[in-house]
Amino acid sequence: MADRENPTVQKLLRSFIQFRKTGWHDKKINGYNPSEYKVLAVIYEGANKKELEMKVSEISQILEVTPPTVTQIINNLDKGGLVERTIDPEDRRAVRIKLTPKGKELTENARKAFFEKYLGLVDYLGEEDSEKLAELLNKVHKYFYELKR
Amino acid sequence: MADRENPTVQKLLRSFIQFRKTGWHDKKINGYNPSEYKVLAVIYEGANKKELEMKVSEISQILEVTPPTVTQIINNLDKGGLVERTIDPEDRRAVRIKLTPKGKELTENARKAFFEKYLGLVDYLGEEDSEKLAELLNKVHKYFYELKR
DNA sequence: GGAATATAATTAGGCTACCTAATTATTAGG
DNA sequence: CCTAATAATTAGGTAGCCTAATTATATTCC
Numbered sequence: 389m390a391d392r393e394n395p396t397v398q399k400l401l402r403s404f405i406q407f408r409k410t411g412w413h414d415k416k417i418n419g420y421n422p423s424e425y426k427v428l429a430v431i432y433e434g435a436n437k438k439e440l441e442m443k444v445s446e447i448s449q450i451l452e453v454t455p456p457t458v459t460q461i462i463n464n465l466d467k468g469g470l471v472e473r474t475i476d477p478e479d480r481r482a483v484r485i486k487l488t489p490k491g492k493e494l495t496e497n498a499r500k501a502f503f504e505k506y507l508g509l510v511d512y513l514g515e516e517d518s519e520k521l522a523e524l525l526n527k528v529h530k531y532f533y534e535l536k537r
Numbered sequence: 538m539a540d541r542e543n544p545t546v547q548k549l550l551r552s553f554i555q556f557r558k559t560g561w562h563d564k565k566i567n568g569y570n571p572s573e574y575k576v577l578a579v580i581y582e583g584a585n586k587k588e589l590e591m592k593v594s595e596i597s598q599i600l601e602v603t604p605p606t607v608t609q610i611i612n613n614l615d616k617g618g619l620v621e622r623t624i625d626p627e628d629r630r631a632v633r634i635k636l637t638p639k640g641k642e643l644t645e646n647a648r649k650a651f652f653e654k655y656l657g658l659v660d661y662l663g664e665e666d667s668e669k670l671a672e673l674l675n676k677v678h679k680y681f682y683e684l685k686r
Numbered sequence: 687g688g689a690a691t692a693t694a695a696t697t698a699g700g701c702t703a704c705c706t707a708a709t710t711a712t713t714a715g716g
Numbered sequence: 717c718c719t720a721a722t723a724a725t726t727a728g729g730t731a732g733c734c735t736a737a738t739t740a741t742a743t744t745c746c
Contacts, residue, residue, distance in 0.1 A: 396667045397655045403674035408557075409601055410678045423703055444724060452558055457704060459725055481712045481723040505684065506546045512680045513673065518545045521673045524666060525552035529559045531661045535654065572732060593695060606733060608696055630694040630741045 417498055420468070426451060427461045428470065428495045431485055441484035443476070470494060566647055569617070575600060576610045577619065577644045580634055590633035592625070619643060 414422050430450050434442040448458045462485060465471040470491030476482040487495060510518045566574065579599050583591040597607045611634060614620040619640030625631035636644060659667045 394652075394656060394659065396659050396664055396671070397652060399671040400659065400667055401655060403671040403678075406678045407674045410681045421702065445722090453703085454705065455724065456706085456726080461703090463725095476723095479713075479723080481710095483724065503543075503546060506550060507543060508684075509677065509680050510543065510545050510549065513676060515545055517673060518549055520669065521677070522545070522548040522552040524662065524670045524673070525556045527662055527666075528658065528670070529552075529555045531658050532559045535657075570731065594693090602732085603734065604695065605697080605735085610732090612696095625694095628694080628742075632695065 414502075417501075418494060420465075420470075420494070424461055424465060425495075425498055427458065427465065428487070428491065429499065431471065431487055432492070432495045432499070435487065440476075441474070441486045443482045443484060445482070447485070465491065566650075567643060569614075569619075569643075573610055573614060574644075574647055576607065576614065577636070577640065578648065580620065580636055581641070581644045581648070584636065589625075590623070590635045592631045592633060594631070596634070614640065 414425075416422075417425065420428075427447060430447050431442050434446070444455055444458050444462065448455045451458070462471060462473070466473065469488055472486045472488055474484050474486065476484050513521065564571070569577075576596060579596050580591050583595070593604055593607050593611065597604045600607070611620060611622070615622065618637055621635045621637055623633045623635065625633050662670065
């Protein structure tokens with residue numbers, strides 16, 4: 389209670405607020421929003437791992453957003469010719485999403501820039517502290533997650 | 538380039554994404570949004586430190602949002618009777634914002650709950666790791682901030 | 687001292703990134 | 717084979733921001 393002035397709490401709070409404003413999530417590139425790039429990245433990575441293309445529901449699970457959110461983003465990517473829908477022949481309710489050559493090129497370029505930036509960060513923090521940070525953030529997530537239930 | 542698969546980068550990225558979804562910033566309390574509570578908190582803290590009430594521009598600087606954003610939030614808080622505007626007699630362009638008794642009570646209750654939650658977090662992480670986390674987040678912010686210029 | 691300029695706040699309108707509820711198409715279970 | 721479940725979509729809404737334009741007041745400087 390008197391602990392309301394606890395300096396560690398204060399520091400942590402300030403850091404959280406600042407971190408939220410950190411532009412680590414970039415602004416528009418090539419006319420596409422960060423949320424659109426995230427979907428592109430998921431489709432791209434999925435294609436490198438599996439034989440079948442990603443379903444809307446799979447993308448939605450990976451990004452932890454609802455399916456309507458994914459549908460909307462896919463609609464825009466489709467309009468821009470970055471992505472194609474095909475009906476899954478095994479389950480005609482499902483839709484498989486595939487990158488077009490244009491979409492693939494865009495995604496690869498964005499990924500390159502993105503990973504360079506993050507390699508720079510790991511370099512800046514040092515390998516050890518980077519690992520520590522990831523671990524601590526996971527613990528924070530777990531703490532709040534468990535509070536909510 | 539081959540470093541694109543650097544596991545530390547991957548871990549860090551996953552942590553960042555997860556952290557962004559962490560509900561550390563709460564949902565509506567008493568019908569007021571997190572952004573509204575942040576403004577209340579700033580006004581409350583300002584009142585404890587200075588003789589004069591907060592101006593819109595001061596609130597805007599502290600929260601790092603534009604003045605129109607603050608104006609809108611103040612409008613809502615005003616409608617709810619949590620806050621009062623008075624014209625600064627020294628500079629009649631400026632508006633001083635003051636908590637009403639109702640606003641003050643609400644803010645105090647919210648602050649209490651809020652700080653208890655964060656004391657719990659510090660307890661969960663340990664004092665030392667909490668400090669480390671704050672420090673690392675600040676470094677991350679600095680890295681991205683400098684990249685942007 | 688008055689015109690030009692700067693500053694404080696507000697209004698109007700727009701945007702991103704989400705959400706929920708309802709609908710449509712298809713598949714699976716009793 | 718009919719009911720219930722599942723996949724995706726459409727429609728509409730919300731929070732939390734933003735920019736540009738406007739209004740009122742202050743400051744500067746010839």
